[in-house]
Amino acid sequence: MKSVGIRELRDNLSRYLEEIKEGQAIYITSRGVPVARISPVSDPVDPAISALLDTGQAHWNGGKPKGNPSPPCLKGKKSMSDMVSEDRR
DSSP states (O other), X not given: OEEXXXXXXXXXXXXXXXXXXXXXXEEEEETTEEEEEEOOOSOSSOHHHHHHHHHTSOOOOSSOOOOOSSOOOOOSSOOHHHHHHHHTO
């Protein structure tokens, strides 16, 4: 496995990222001592989310979430911001 110092990594980050994309893992060293490892991402999607998508319990069209079209009804006279402020005290 390849190792590289922090300064070398900073100065040539693009080159090292290309190596990582190709499957190479790289140890980052500080004064010769390994402090971190950068490796390729195996699957960018969380397995729990993948399971929900596969079973049809969730779907995503690739866009930004639209949120709830109708906000929840609050019982009482306090607004949501008042309740949040109260909680933070």
